[in-house]
Amino acid sequence: MTQTATKKALVTRELKASWEFKQTDLDDWMPVKTVPTNVHLDLIANNVIPDPFLGFNELKCEWVADKSWTYRTTLPDVGAAKDGQVHELVFDGLDTFATVKVNGEVVLESDNMFIPHRVDVTEALKDAESNVLEIDFRSALVEGRKIKNTHPEHKWVGFNADMARLATRKAQYHWGWDWGPVLMTCGPWRAVRLETSCARISDLRVDYDLNKSLDDVIVRVSVNTERSNGADARISILDGSDIIFEKTVAIDSKGLAKADFHIAHPKLWYPHGYGEQPLYTCEAVLVIKGQDIQTCSRKTGFRRGELIQEPDEVGKTFFFRINGVDVFCGGSCWIPADSFTPRVTKEKYQSWLQTLVDGYQVMIRIWGGGIWEEDIFYDTCDELGILVWQDFMFGCGNYPAAIKEFRESVEAECVAQVKRIRHHPSIVIYAGNNEDYQVQEQCGLTYNYDDKDPENWLKTDFPARYLYEKTLPEVIAAHSPHVPYHPGSPWGDGLISSDQTVGDMHQWNVWHGTQEKYQIFDTLGGRFNSEFGMEAFPHIDTIKYYVTDPAELYPQSHMIDFHNKADGHERRIATYLIENFRTTDTSLEAYIHLTQLSQSDALMYGYRGWRQQWGKKRLCGGALVWQLNDCWPVTSWAIIDYFQRKKPAYYAMRRVLAPIAVAVKRAHHDWSVVHARPAKTSSFECWVSSNSTKEVTATKVELKFISIATGKEIKEALVKKDVKITANGTTNVFDGELNNEKEEPHVLAARIWIEGESDVISRDVDWPQPLKYLNMDERGVKVTFDDGKITVTSAKPTKGLVFEEREGVLVNDSAIDIVPGDQQTITVKGLKPGDAPLKWRYYGQ
Numbered sequence: 001m002t003q004t005a006t007k008k009a010l011v012t013r014e015l016k017a018s019w020e021f022k023q024t025d026l027d028d029w030m031p032v033k034t035v036p037t038n039v040h041l042d043l044i045a046n047n048v049i050p051d052p053f054l055g056f057n058e059l060k061c062e063w064v065a066d067k068s069w070t071y072r073t074t075l076p077d078v079g080a081a082k083d084g085q086v087h088e089l090v091f092d093g094l095d096t097f098a099t100v101k102v103n104g105e106v107v108l109e110s111d112n113m114f115i116p117h118r119v120d121v122t123e124a125l126k127d128a129e130s131n132v133l134e135i136d137f138r139s140a141l142v143e144g145r146k147i148k149n150t151h152p153e154h155k156w157v158g159f160n161a162d163m164a165r166l167a168t169r170k171a172q173y174h175w176g177w178d179w180g181p182v183l184m185t186c187g188p189w190r191a192v193r194l195e196t197s198c199a200r201i202s203d204l205r206v207d208y209d210l211n212k213s214l215d216d217v218i219v220r221v222s223v224n225t226e227r228s229n230g231a232d233a234r235i236s237i238l239d240g241s242d243i244i245f246e247k248t249v250a251i252d253s254k255g256l257a258k259a260d261f262h263i264a265h266p267k268l269w270y271p272h273g274y275g276e277q278p279l280y281t282c283e284a285v286l287v288i289k290g291q292d293i294q295t296c297s298r299k300t301g302f303r304r305g306e307l308i309q310e311p312d313e314v315g316k317t318f319f320f321r322i323n324g325v326d327v328f329c330g331g332s333c334w335i336p337a338d339s340f341t342p343r344v345t346k347e348k349y350q351s352w353l354q355t356l357v358d359g360y361q362v363m364i365r366i367w368g369g370g371i372w373e374e375d376i377f378y379d380t381c382d383e384l385g386i387l388v389w390q391d392f393m394f395g396c397g398n399y400p401a402a403i404k405e406f407r408e409s410v411e412a413e414c415v416a417q418v419k420r421i422r423h424h425p426s427i428v429i430y431a432g433n434n435e436d437y438q439v440q441e442q443c444g445l446t447y448n449y450d451d452k453d454p455e456n457w458l459k460t461d462f463p464a465r466y467l468y469e470k471t472l473p474e475v476i477a478a479h480s481p482h483v484p485y486h487p488g489s490p491w492g493d494g495l496i497s498s499d500q501t502v503g504d505m506h507q508w509n510v511w512h513g514t515q516e517k518y519q520i521f522d523t524l525g526g527r528f529n530s531e532f533g534m535e536a537f538p539h540i541d542t543i544k545y546y547v548t549d550p551a552e553l554y555p556q557s558h559m560i561d562f563h564n565k566a567d568g569h570e571r572r573i574a575t576y577l578i579e580n581f582r583t584t585d586t587s588l589e590a591y592i593h594l595t596q597l598s599q600s601d602a603l604m605y606g607y608r609g610w611r612q613q614w615g616k617k618r619l620c621g622g623a624l625v626w627q628l629n630d631c632w633p634v635t636s637w638a639i640i641d642y643f644q645r646k647k648p649a650y651y652a653m654r655r656v657l658a659p660i661a662v663a664v665k666r667a668h669h670d671w672s673v674v675h676a677r678p679a680k681t682s683s684f685e686c687w688v689s690s691n692s693t694k695e696v697t698a699t700k701v702e703l704k705f706i707s708i709a710t711g712k713e714i715k716e717a718l719v720k721k722d723v724k725i726t727a728n729g730t731t732n733v734f735d736g737e738l739n740n741e742k743e744e745p746h747v748l749a750a751r752i753w754i755e756g757e758s759d760v761i762s763r764d765v766d767w768p769q770p771l772k773y774l775n776m777d778e779r780g781v782k783v784t785f786d787d788g789k790i791t792v793t794s795a796k797p798t799k800g801l802v803f804e805e806r807e808g809v810l811v812n813d814s815a816i817d818i819v820p821g822d823q824q825t826i827t828v829k830g831l832k833p834g835d836a837p838l839k840w841r842y843y844g845q
């Protein structure tokens with residue numbers, strides 16, 4: 001909100017500077033650099049605790065969570081309130097159990113970090129020169145445990161961290177997660193402001209109805225105001241900076257003003273790759289006696305977003321249709337970008353999301369164990385054309401919804417947050433929680449889907465059903481009715497969450513669960529795979545950053561294990577390496593590379609197959625890798641590490657999610673259950689996946705069979721010319737059978753050329769599995785760097801050539817397979833003349 005310079009105008013003062021803080025029971029005040037902040041950031045800045053991201057320092061910071069912390073500042077002199085003016089303190093977020101005092105008088109108690117507050121302090125501001133604002137933050141650990149102990153009737157069960165977390169409306173990952181440290185923050189984690197107004201706009205809501213043919217939209221704007229007797233609202237719609245409509249409406253006695261607008265032929269908002277992202281601005285100005293008091297605005301985009309769940313031969317579809325176009329949602333799950341989110345800059349958010357777009361990913365899922373994201377997150381998704389899957393902030397637990405205060409707090413939170421974000425065109429689904437229905441199943445809690453009486457649900461040992469199937473759908477119906485609501489991720493018609501026929505699914509039987517081989521990932525999916533993943537070590541520089549003792553720089557060191565929070569990670573990583581690769585080189589670099597190859601192959605097998613299924617009657621509507629990012633330097637499922645250094649999987653995903661992607665695959669043969677006997681024959685198939693809404697012509701699709709030992713073609717290549725590639729679907733090009741007894745081990749190498757493009761636009765190489773049985777002797781790899789380009793050739797098939805990820809240097813491809821006779825050109829940005837060429841490494845080097 002902005003203000004104009006009149007006497008009556010609303011004045012906002014953000015209280016950023018001049019704060020100090022201390023441990024509540026001590027008397028040593030320390031300076032605070034800036035608000036928003038949290039206690040850990042301030043303790044680090046004052047050298048009271050070491051950086052918890054280094055070495056074992058997390059342990060040295062644990063005590064912080066047991067204490068209470070106090071923040072204070074002297075308020076600016078705002079003078080006495082006159083002519084009906086009101087002074088209000090505004091808190092966008094207080095983490096978490098907070099008592100707010102002005103001049104010693106309590107003006108607010110808060111216990112939910114996601115509820116913004118506004119408090120009238122006109123009376124409390126007595127002495128204009130030295131009004132003191134003080135906030136005590138009690139320990140969430142202590143408070144959470146108190147609530148838990150007061151309610152022994154509730155079953156405090158779930159996965160990850162101390163179950164007292166379920167009692168607190170605090171970002172659940174602060175309590176520790178299987179990729180995150182235990183760092184129990186507190187403090188003013190979002191902006192604090194002092195506002196003076198005689199009247200104000202409290203809400204601006206924009207709804208719209210887009211007609212069936214998408215060429216006409218009715219925009220309905222409602223403006224809520226306070227203390228606005230006799231005032232008007234000037235409401236306008238802007239296209240860029242052009243005002244296309246403007247109406248001045250009298251505000252009614254309830255403080256409400258409404259206006260409708262009709263836009264013929266609106267520009268439509270599309271996800272990237274499908275069209276543009278035009279945004280319109282809706283602006284409301286509060287006008288009193290001809291004076292502009294306050295301006296409030298929302299940017300929005302017009303699109304029809306549908307979640308298509310229709311019965312089919314398998315069960316029910318689950319996919320998104322935007323403006324009538326079916327969109328395969330390849331993308332990622334998102335966790336908070338830092339254990340300490342107040343320090344995540346706007347630029348950092350933008351670069352994370354740009355990287356997503358550059359990787360041909362179209363959807364991001366804001367996971368329920370993190371935070372309702374910052375405005376900049378949603379703004380950037382709107383601008384870049386990213387679809388947002390928004391979880392409500394519940395994760396992996398049995399939440400105590402039978403406690404009335406808890407339910408009320410949740411409802412207030414969800415109303416406030418949905419109102420904050422609902423105008424963003426990027427948001428296409430709300431989901432009730434992350435894996436709470438899985439907790440219900442695995443912990444044997446009661447869930448009788450046929451019982452439709454919410455009051456009964458509250459009496460069961462799974463009371464949170466009340467939130468996911470009553471409270472939250474009602475919140476959405478009232479405040480954001482055009483966005484589909486889904487009770488949980490995963491969830492499907494009340495069936496078991498591993499059901500592959502309806503709803504979405506988290507497929508964790510690769511890595512967790514039964515630890516299936518990743519080569520069969522495609523067969524394990526459901527109608528929408530909203531989670532699946534594989535761990536990989538981060539970049540060597542990231543490891544070197546946190547390993548404070550050089551003697552700890554080996555793959556299984558104590559310090560490296562400490563920076564992996566997943567149960568059984570040592571065994572699981574080892575299993576996938578031992579099953580697939582030769583692990584004779586035990587250097588840290590080689591080990592990093594192998595874990596990363598295992599991740600990139602695993603994810604490739606998933607995405608490639610699920611996208612193929614998309615083309616076949618929308619069998620799979622999308623796949624979101626667990627997880628895009630990290631909140632600290634760690635070994636995790638992230639495909640990009642905390643410092644935004646990409647792991648090879650990012651590029652493997654990019655290739656299989658490209659607008660047009662050729663794919664080749666031989667049938668999986670489970671070598672371990674047949675005691676390493678090879679299959680006599682293997683069928684293979686080669687297909688093309690296309691996102692294009694129009695049929696395109698492939699001038700050529702080619703499939704070569706190349707010996708791994710000699711690099712020679714073992715038989716004649718298959719070639720097809722002028723292949724019509726089905727729009728938004730899968731086109732089968734070749735299939736056949738390999739004779740493994742007669743044919744020596746070889747790769748299947750596919751390439752595709754498209755009308756109007758001179759270069760190969762996509763390639764794929766299928767390898768005999770497991771790779772460990774192959775003899776990868778000298779490959780004859782040549783890599784040349786030349787003015788923004790890297791050229792790579794190989795005399796024999798080469799697997800997983802990865803370029804060094806260097807700060808400021810961007811390659812458009814990496815983790816590539818190379819076959820003889822197919823020179824590949826990679827573009828590289830940011831490498832200056834005189835810079836050392838990027839290092840590179842391939843499998844078996």
Ligand code: BMA
Nearest residue numbers: 178179396434435506531626
């Ligand atoms: C999923 C997520 C997270 C977890 C991840 C890896 O279930 O929802 O809770 O971090 O698995 O175990």
